[in-house]
Amino acid sequence: MNPSSFVNSFPSGANAAAADASSVNLRVGGDRRKQRSRRKEARPSELAAAALELFVERGFAATRLDDVAASAGVSKGTLYLYFNSKEALFKAVVQEAIVPELIAAEQFMANHRGSAAEVLRELTFFWWRHSGATRLAGVPKLMIAESGNFPELAKYYHDHVMMRGRALLGAVLARGIESGEFRRVDLETAIDLIIAPVMMLHVWRYSVCAHEREIDAEAYLTMHCDMIIRGFATEGNPA
Amino acid sequence: MNPSSFVNSFPSGANAAAADASSVNLRVGGDRRKQRSRRKEARPSELAAAALELFVERGFAATRLDDVAASAGVSKGTLYLYFNSKEALFKAVVQEAIVPELIAAEQFMANHRGSAAEVLRELTFFWWRHSGATRLAGVPKLMIAESGNFPELAKYYHDHVMMRGRALLGAVLARGIESGEFRRVDLETAIDLIIAPVMMLHVWRYSVCAHEREIDAEAYLTMHCDMIIRGFATEGNPA
DNA sequence: TTTGCTACTGACCAATCGGTCAGTAATGTA
DNA sequence: TACATTACTGACCGATTGGTCAGTAGCAAA
Numbered sequence: 356m357n358p359s360s361f362v363n364s365f366p367s368g369a370n371a372a373a374a375d376a377s378s379v380n381l382r383v384g385g386d387r388r389k390q391r392s393r394r395k396e397a398r399p400s401e402l403a404a405a406a407l408e409l410f411v412e413r414g415f416a417a418t419r420l421d422d423v424a425a426s427a428g429v430s431k432g433t434l435y436l437y438f439n440s441k442e443a444l445f446k447a448v449v450q451e452a453i454v455p456e457l458i459a460a461e462q463f464m465a466n467h468r469g470s471a472a473e474v475l476r477e478l479t480f481f482w483w484r485h486s487g488a489t490r491l492a493g494v495p496k497l498m499i500a501e502s503g504n505f506p507e508l509a510k511y512y513h514d515h516v517m518m519r520g521r522a523l524l525g526a527v528l529a530r531g532i533e534s535g536e537f538r539r540v541d542l543e544t545a546i547d548l549i550i551a552p553v554m555m556l557h558v559w560r561y562s563v564c565a566h567e568r569e570i571d572a573e574a575y576l577t578m579h580c581d582m583i584i585r586g587f588a589t590e591g592n593p594a
Numbered sequence: 595m596n597p598s599s600f601v602n603s604f605p606s607g608a609n610a611a612a613a614d615a616s617s618v619n620l621r622v623g624g625d626r627r628k629q630r631s632r633r634k635e636a637r638p639s640e641l642a643a644a645a646l647e648l649f650v651e652r653g654f655a656a657t658r659l660d661d662v663a664a665s666a667g668v669s670k671g672t673l674y675l676y677f678n679s680k681e682a683l684f685k686a687v688v689q690e691a692i693v694p695e696l697i698a699a700e701q702f703m704a705n706h707r708g709s710a711a712e713v714l715r716e717l718t719f720f721w722w723r724h725s726g727a728t729r730l731a732g733v734p735k736l737m738i739a740e741s742g743n744f745p746e747l748a749k750y751y752h753d754h755v756m757m758r759g760r761a762l763l764g765a766v767l768a769r770g771i772e773s774g775e776f777r778r779v780d781l782e783t784a785i786d787l788i789i790a791p792v793m794m795l796h797v798w799r800y801s802v803c804a805h806e807r808e809i810d811a812e813a814y815l816t817m818h819c820d821m822i823i824r825g826f827a828t829e830g831n832p833a
Numbered sequence: 834t835t836t837g838c839t840a841c842t843g844a845c846c847a848a849t850c851g852g853t854c855a856g857t858a859a860t861g862t863a
Numbered sequence: 864t865a866c867a868t869t870a871c872t873g874a875c876c877g878a879t880t881g882g883t884c885a886g887t888a889g890c891a892a893a
Binding site for chain 2: 869870871872873
């Protein structure tokens with residue numbers, strides 16, 4: 356007894372008023388129905404793209420699936436044809452938006468010939484160009500914000516994104532240590548310390564002081580790289 | 595027509611069923627009412643303490659005021675006697691829990707005699723002991739998570755906490771530069787780079803990899819201080 | 834044109850939660 | 864004991880939203 360036509364024909368009980376109110380509009384509006392097309396192939400990535408935009412802007416919990424669907428030009432029902440739940444939608448977002456960037460970074464790193472310091476610096480700015488300066492920048496903040504209440508998402512992100520990023524940095528550091536360019540430091544801790552300010556740059560731009568103080572990303576990342584390289588350099592090495 | 599007794603006497607309309615269902619329990623339960631005391635003075639800080647715990651654990655939006663009230667041993671109605679809104683409660687939490695720690699840090703810093711490097715290192719570990727290792731540690735993550743959807747809170751936290759913390763660090767750096775111990779670097783950027791890993795340490799422990807990988811805070815902060823001091827040291831100065 | 838398949842719709846449901854307020858009871862006062 | 868004050872309660876309201884599903888309509892084969 357769900358469809359509006361039926362309810363309108365036989366209004367009954369408490370919801371009669373509400374049902375009437377909304378469907379009168381429909382009727383007055385006449386047959387002005389939105390043209391609807393059937394494009395099974397394109398829907399999932401369109402929905403994922405819309406979801407990325409809204410998740411980043413409002414957070415996972417605060418994003419309404421109605422809005423995601425509308426933003427992708429379909430109804431919420433359609434969204435549920437392609438994703439079984441809100442969490443499934445999130446995983447698709449990570450898969451479609453972030454993993455390709457990670458692969459690009461891995462290739463960039465594999466092909467780069469130069470000192471570890473150079474690679475480190477260029478990798479940082481590569482990261483910035485491909486992630487920090489794009490709409491992907493909001494994802495780290497998104498993860499930090501929501502991971503507590505959605506441990507499933509957190510684990511997914513950790514396994515599919517964080518670990519790969521850390522491995523990348525670890526390789527650069529190991530290369531530098533092996534060549535005698537860097538001091539022998541604890542790899543895991545060093546990775547943490549390199550990543551932290553980069554993550555924080557993203558986070559800050561999307562929260563706390565978002566509108567209070569602009570951070571000069573260029574200057575910030577430059578100084579960060581200087582500090583890291585200088586801090587890890589072996590004694591004899593010119594920082 | 596709100597009180598249950600009245601509604602029960604004259605059940606009518608759509609909510610009769612629901613009203614009955616819930617108040618039958620009350621009656622069957624008999625007069626087993628919780629002893630209630632009147633302690634106007636103690637309530638606000640008890641509520642704020644309960645709120646801190648829950649905000650940090652679940653986030654601002656996800657924390658129910660019913661739970662905060664219950665956790666403080668009162669009803670939600672009582673909570674609203676002392677705080678006009680959820681946001682007002684948050685401000686009280688910051689005021690009661692964080693500002694005292696900031697004052698302690700300011701005093702610690704003012705009384706400390708030593709090189710800028712020493713002060714920086716000790717201030718970092720002071721911070722860790724007083725905030726990072728306590729339940730306050732969750733607050734930075736809380737702010738990052740919620741600031742997007744609650745700009746009012748973000749501004750409050752920024753003005754009352756961030757700015758004071760930054761001023762503190764700025765003073766240490768300025769002292770170091772003046773004495774020739776540190777290089778002449780851009781203060782704002784340097785502050786950002788010192789704070790970022792400390793914030794990130796808190797954040798990490800409360801999210802993303804919270805249960806995936808333990809971070810050795812001691813080692814992490816030690817290396818961080820080493821890097822900062824080494825990175826800012828003037829040429830002639832022994833790092 | 835008819836029929837069958839299925840992509841798509843949107844009203845609805847059930848549960849959640851910030852906030853309200855009429856009523857209750859603990860405490861002080863006479 | 865009678866009365867006044869007020870801290871406290873908890874059922875209720877209204878708005879919100881993830882998820883459902885009976886029904887609609889685009890499309891192609893017969």
